[in-house]
Amino acid sequence: GQQLNQSPQSMFIQEGEDVSMNCTSSSIFNTWLWYKQDPGEGPVLLIALYKAGELTSNGRLTAQFGITRKDSFLNISASIPSDVGIYFCAGPPIRDDKIIFGKGTRLHILP
């Protein structure tokens, strides 16, 4: 089936560092979604992207819809402890009728 390749799988960073993660696929997407999941909670939508090349920010978060429509990235600037969690990319592959999810990037902040 369709797959989203999300990397890195996990990251260990110092507070204050910038973070970058990405998602790629062999399929074309019409929408890219980025979610964050805290332990014991459901995923929360961070950013939705609807157009190739689109660059959207939400506070310290910035995400881009790749020009090829096969990838997207999420950046977090000046990380803080509450950024810890799992970040999922998601989207509907073209000609599909449902959303698929990447395997997630686990962000850890070192004390």
Added chain:
Amino acid sequence: SAVISQKPSRDICQRGTSLTIQCQVDSQVTMMFWYRQQPGQSLTLIATANQGSEATYESGFVIDKFPISRPNLTFSTLTVSNMSPEDSSIYLCSVGKRGTDTQYFGPGTRLTVL
């Protein structure tokens, strides 16, 4: 975005029993979905809950194991039947306008089967 609640938030169940999970939304929504998230894994769509008709199941999920009801536009239930330890997961409901549109998730139900 809609406010979504799920009950129970967690449960520990015995093998062979069934558990019904409820999902309530504070406004009418077109589409409701049920996902499973196995420990340390990503989200897998179980089915789309259709109002007034049978749910649409994804490959690998069947109605006998995961019966779903959706009596109106704000409420749905998922039953996990004849449970085994392999059913231990987080079960999440989500809502959206279409299957390919942005989805918003409930807080999840953490199920442990002994």
